[in-house]
Amino acid sequence: MTILTLAILVGIGSFAAGLLGSLTGLGGGIIVVPMLMYVFHVDFRYAVGASLVSIIATSSGAAAAYVREGYTNVRVGILLEVGTTAGALVGGALTGIIQPSILKILFGLLLVYTIYRSRQPRAEHEILSAPDKWAERFRLDSTYPTPEGWQHYSVRNVPGGFALMFFAGILSALLGIGSGIIKVLAMDQLMRLPFKVSTTTSNFMIGVTAAAGAGVLLHLGYIDPTLAFPVMLGVLAGALLGARLLTRANVSWLRTLFTMVLVVSAVRMLYDGIRSVL
Amino acid sequence: MSKSEDRWSDHAVEQIIGRLLQLGVLIAAGVVLFGAILLLAKHGGTSAAYSQFSGEPKELRTVAGIVRAAAGMNPAAIVQFGLVLLIATPIARVGFTLVAFVLQRDRTYVAVTTLVMILLLFGLIFGRGAA
Numbered sequence: 021m022t023i024l025t026l027a028i029l030v031g032i033g034s035f036a037a038g039l040l041g042s043l044t045g046l047g048g049g050i051i052v053v054p055m056l057m058y059v060f061h062v063d064f065r066y067a068v069g070a071s072l073v074s075i076i077a078t079s080s081g082a083a084a085a086y087v088r089e090g091y092t093n094v095r096v097g098i099l100l101e102v103g104t105t106a107g108a109l110v111g112g113a114l115t116g117i118i119q120p121s122i123l124k125i126l127f128g129l130l131l132v133y134t135i136y137r138s139r140q141p142r143a144e145h146e147i148l149s150a151p152d153k154w155a156e157r158f159r160l161d162s163t164y165p166t167p168e169g170w171q172h173y174s175v176r177n178v179p180g181g182f183a184l185m186f187f188a189g190i191l192s193a194l195l196g197i198g199s200g201i202i203k204v205l206a207m208d209q210l211m212r213l214p215f216k217v218s219t220t221t222s223n224f225m226i227g228v229t230a231a232a233g234a235g236v237l238l239h240l241g242y243i244d245p246t247l248a249f250p251v252m253l254g255v256l257a258g259a260l261l262g263a264r265l266l267t268r269a270n271v272s273w274l275r276t277l278f279t280m281v282l283v284v285s286a287v288r289m290l291y292d293g294i295r296s297v298l
Numbered sequence: 299m300s301k302s303e304d305r306w307s308d309h310a311v312e313q314i315i316g317r318l319l320q321l322g323v324l325i326a327a328g329v330v331l332f333g334a335i336l337l338l339a340k341h342g343g344t345s346a347a348y349s350q351f352s353g354e355p356k357e358l359r360t361v362a363g364i365v366r367a368a369a370g371m372n373p374a375a376i377v378q379f380g381l382v383l384l385i386a387t388p389i390a391r392v393g394f395t396l397v398a399f400v401l402q403r404d405r406t407y408v409a410v411t412t413l414v415m416i417l418l419l420f421g422l423i424f425g426r427g428a429a
Contacts, residue, residue, distance in 0.1 A: 024342035027334070063351040076384050077327065080319040080391075088316035094308065098395060099410055105417040112421065158406060227319070227388035228418065234385050235422030239360065241353030245377035246346070249334040252381070256327060 023246055030060060031250035038078060038258025043265065044278045045219065046138060047226075048255050049075045049197040050131065051278075054285035062247065064120045068196030069242030072234045074252040075198045078259040079226035085263070086220035093162050093217055096175065096207070097224045100185045104203075104229040107189020112236025115194055124293030127195050131286035134201050135279055145212060154178035164217050173214050181211040185225075193233030198226035311398045315391055322387030326380050333368075333376030340373055361422065389418050 021029075033055050034048075041048030049071050056067035086092050115123075155161055155175040163170040184206035188199040203222035207213045213221070237243055357363035358378050367375030396411040 021346050022342065023344050023346045024338055026346040027338060027342075060348070062348040065351045066348050073381050073384060076388060077323050080323045080387055084316040084319040084323075087312045087319075090309070090312065092312070094312060094315070094395070095407065098392075098407065098414060101392075101414045102410060102417070105414055105421070109417060109421050158410075228392060228414065231385045231388040232418050232421045234381075235418070238382075238385070238422070239424075241355075241359050243358075243378070243381060244348070244354060245333070245358065245374045245381065246337060246341075247348055248381060249330050249337070249377050252330060252384070253327065253334070256323070 026060065027246070027250040030056070030247070031254040033059060034074070034251045034254025035258040038074075038255035039262045039265075040258075040274060040278050040281070041255075042078070042082070042259040042262025043274050044138070046134065046278060047075075047198050047200045048078060048259060050134060050201075051281055051285060052251060052255065053127065053196050054131075054289060056247075056251070058285075058288055064123065065115075065240075065242045066244050066247055068115075068194075069234075069237045069244065070248040070251040071196035072193070072230050072237060073243060073248055074255040075196075075230045076227050076234065077252055077256040079198060079223050079230065081256065081259060082263065083220070083224045083227060086223060090165050091216055091220040092224045093160070093164075093175075093213065093221050094224070095158065095162070096160050096211075096213065097221045099158055099160070099178075100182060100203075100206075101225055101228050103182045103185035104189035104192070104225055105232040107186040107191075108193040108229050108232035109189075109236060110186075111190035111193030112233050112240070114190070115237070115242075116240065118194070119297075121293045121296040123194055124289045125297070126191070126293075128286050128290035128293060130191065130195065130197070130199075130201075131282050131289060135282050135286065137201055137205075138275065138279060138282075148172065149174050149176055149212065152176050152178065162217075164214055171214075173217070174212075176212045177210045181206040184210060189229050189232070192226075192229045193236060196233075198230060200226055311395070314398075315394065318391055318394055319387060322390060323384065326384035326387060329380030329383055330377050331380075333373050333378075333380055336371075337373035337377060385422060389415070389422070392418060 037048040037051045052071040053067045056062040155178055160175040163172050188202035192199045200222045204218045207218035208215055357367050361382055364375055364378045364382055368379040392415050399407040399411055
């Protein structure tokens with residue numbers, strides 16, 4: 021295959037990944053790596069490098085809109101970014117040490133978890149609670165827009181959330197993903213932020229986490245410009261179109277399609293990883 | 299609340315952060331696209347090989363090397379430079395947030411944001427993890 025043909029096909033595939041990722045709210049990164057590996061036979065490391073830089077583009081684009089609407093909790097984001105960036109640096113240092121087969125198993129398990137979470141109905145929980153020592157120290161309690169006006173909410177379990185963010189940062193650099201699913205888990209389930217605040221703040225943090233990891237991968241030679249450009253431009257264009265269509269598209273069958281892609285990717289990753297370990 | 303505090307209110311800062319992110323991504327995407335067109339015009343017919351990992355050449359691995367090669371109109375280096383601009387966008391966002399916290403005289407968050415900035419620059423410049 022020539023570079024031109026590859027660029028066109030990878031560009032189309034990445035566009036589809038960005039579109040689906042933004043319409044389903046699950047992010048495109050998690051299917052870009054399996055797509056590059058299993059459709060285009062790209063080495064795991066090049067796939068991780070190209071995916072991680074493209075994530076910066078999509079998350080920054082989406083984050084811009086949410087920040088301006090007032091959903092994002094900037095203080096929570098910045099505080100937890102200490103955890104994710106430190107994690108991403110550790111993850112970057114580990115990429116050369118951990119066997120690719122182990123990373124594939126890890127990727128497969130994360131895909132399985134993503135499928136499980138995307139099937140769960142989301143329930144809004146109590147958003148006001150007793151004052152928390154850390155939340156007060158760092159002034160994390162805030163307000164967010166709802167149809168009934170600005171709603172106050174409080175934040176809990178900051179150390180727990182911080183620890184999970186460190187783990188999310190490691191996974192981000194190791195696997196070339198935004199690990200938004202882990203970030204949302206930390207904020208929504210552990211720290212008890214409203215769901216919409218959790219997802220938008222996660223998006224806000226993904227760019228910084230990915231930038232920390234991408235800096236390390238650049239030095240390791242994982243970021244190939246010829247492969248990364250169709251991925252970055254394709255995913256970005258797909259995500260921008262997705263954001264525009266979001267209010268009109270029928271998301272339920274797209275979700276099913278996306279889940280099917282995730283299932284196939286998970287099976288492939290786990291099979292590949294386990295086979296080379298045995 | 300004094301006037302300067304008002305101008306640097308959380309809401310105002312959020313508006314500027316939003317614009318900054320959009321602008322950064324737009325510029326980075328433009329540079330990447332420009333480099334990509336040059337690259338395809340020059341090497342589009344070459345066969346692509348990514349199934350074996352060999353790593354990028356030395357000059358495409360460091361910010362200084364990329365800037366030098368891009369200035370010499372090397373297409374791959376121009377794309378790589380666009381990707382470095384993309385990596386720099388969230389870093390610029392952190393830098394701006396730091397300035398805003400300094401102006402708000404918010405000592406706690408000046409310290410927190412400085413820490414994030416150090417970690418980010420460490421990764422990009424030294425390219426090493428926790429070592």
